[in-house]
Amino acid sequence: MVATTVPRCVTRAPPPVGEAEDREESAASPDRCQFWLPNKRRLCANTPLPFSRFCGNHDPDAGSRRIPCPIDPSHSVSEDNLQSHVKKCPFRKQALALESQPYYSKGINGSPDDDYVDSSAKRNTILQLSAKDFHTLLEKVKSIHSAISVVLLDSYVIPDACRAWLKQQHLDRKLPYQEKHAMQQASIVGNIEVTGILQKPNESTEPFYQEIEGRDHFGRDESQVPAVVEFGAGRGYLTQMLTDCYGLSKVCLIERKSYKLKADRSLRQSQNIILERLRIDIEDLNLKEVNLLKGLQYIAIGKHLCGPATDLTISCCLNGQSEQNKETHSSIPNLQGLALATCCHHLCQWKHYANKKFLLSLGITKEEFHAMTWFTSWAVDADHSSEHADMLFNATNIGTLEEKQSDFVVGSVDDAIRSMPALDRARLGFMCKEIIDTGRLFWLREHGMEAQLVKYVPLRISPENHLLIAKCCG
Structure with missing residues (x-):
């Protein structure tokens, strides 16, 4: 330690x-x-x-130095008292209870053999480059972005069901979050419908509440209605919108932190919904051992899965799926599709990234990958409130970036960064984000999924506007 x-x-x-x-x-x-x-x-x-x-x-x-508690690093302990503290730490009972669960498998979706590289270390590595090497790195990013022909389609879709739901929530004053977050959630749901991952209940079919074995309250065959698994669920508002608008009845929320469970309370009040919340790191989640999902198809969703959480979620879903394809065992959950809004690329780690093979084929080393993740923070630093923000920050419009890099050959890297206009830094940040998410896109396709990478909301709503949407074939 x-x-x-x-x-x-x-x-x-x-x-x-x-x-x-x-x-x-x-x-x-x-x-x-x-x-x-x-x-x-x-x-x-x-x-x-x-x-x-x-x-x-x-x-x-x-007298003694304080160090993070090895059971839960949110608090610290005197180094001299470490052994006695570990035995009586209030989080120990909670950790032991989690480790006893069948769905807990330490590091099953991660790569524990590599070190974590924080943002400070990434920044220091870049600042230690010579100005010439820094210029070469920027040229390499631009060249790779051009070579992979990244084209992100605009797919801002608000389905009628969500519009009606949002209007009703507003009238009832039950909407506890900002409108921009509600618009993001609605567009994620809309893309799920447009892609064909989920069919909306027939509008001509009125809900009924007769207890008929094997049927839900829309009269649908329960075996044909997928469960929903939200990764990085937070308060669960994305799931609440999806279940309310599409009548899903089996819900699993995955979140490692503790939140005020407002959406959970609302969902549990419905007699038609079975909900299970798992407080666990995605890295340690063996999805095929979750009882609620056994024998069911499911849809994986996530809004703003920070950094490596996106890669861990993809690994978590595809691990169970690949095992099912090999064993054809009915108790293993069947992935029907996924919709993951990526976020916080500056936190991404080489040890977790899903498609290292893609990066290596482009000549991107581990160190260059971490440098690219640090550059991505520039994409969200600028002002994106303008109606024309999408045009201004289009990553393909990089003419000014090329013209000014000739000045980087002399001086320090810090001076070179300071001399770059904010718009150029933002464009470079978007290029790096698109390269990282494109690798994830190709990884999903390699696993037999019909996958797309889209901009699901305009930049003025959120600069973190990439959505990986994928449907399983067959």
Whole structure:
């Protein structure tokens, strides 16, 4: 285990206007740690140590170094007390309960043999290049983007069922999220319908609620109605829209973090829906062992699957699918199609990327891949609010980028980056995003799926607007 030092007490700049009053009010409670948490605008709520103003986490006089807890790194522990803490860590019981589940298989969808490279390390690697090598790397990205002929179709589709649902939610004041998020979810659902992954119930068929064995409340054969598995589900709003508009009754939500489960409560109130939420990292999920999905077809969905979560989701789905094709075992879930909105490409990792073979065939090394992922952050840094944003940030319009790179041969890489206009940096970022997602697209096609990569919303709604949509053949 590699120990990482966690700062105990940091000297901070004077608080901004308004924060000083908050700090004085909080300090009126001497029975709490006096360490100020700027993000929460309050003092730490822990009880201070005897004869100290601070708790054990923030006491500057603590003798031993603090390191992240190996069970749950969201909190830290004194290195001297590590062994005793692991035995009584409040998260230990939760971790043991997860490990006992049949669907838990450590690292089944990942590649544990390689190291994680954070954004700081990626940036430092780029800044250590010579100006000439940096210029060569940009030229290589541009050349590869042109060679693979990336063409992303605009597919902003809001189906009638979702329009009616959104209107009703607005009238009932039950829409707890911003309109731009609702539009993204509706377009994902619309692309699922347009691609033919899911058929909407016949509008002429009125829902009925007679209990007929083997039939859902639309009178459909339950064996022909797929389940839905949402990866990186968060609060579950995408699934809520899909189930409400298309009458799906079996739902599995996958999320490693804890959220306020507002959509879950709404879904559970329906007598027609069977819902299971699994708090697990996608990397460790053996989908074919989830009881709810055994013997069923399912649709995999995800909105803004950050960085490697997209690759892990693809691996998770295709692992079960390939085993089913080999064994033809009825208990293994059958993937019907998937719709994954990619996001946060700057977090992508070589160790997890689904189609390394594609990158290597283009001459992209592991180090260059990580550099490209760092460049992708430039695509979301610029202003995308304009109605003409899609035209301005079109990655194929790279004439200005080529003209100015002749200035990069001298000076530092940092100077070269600073001299690049924001529009050129954004275009380069989009090129890198498209190369990464194109590799994922080809990987799905190699596994026999009819797959597309589309822009499912305009840039003014979200610069993270790539959707991988794929339907299983046969």
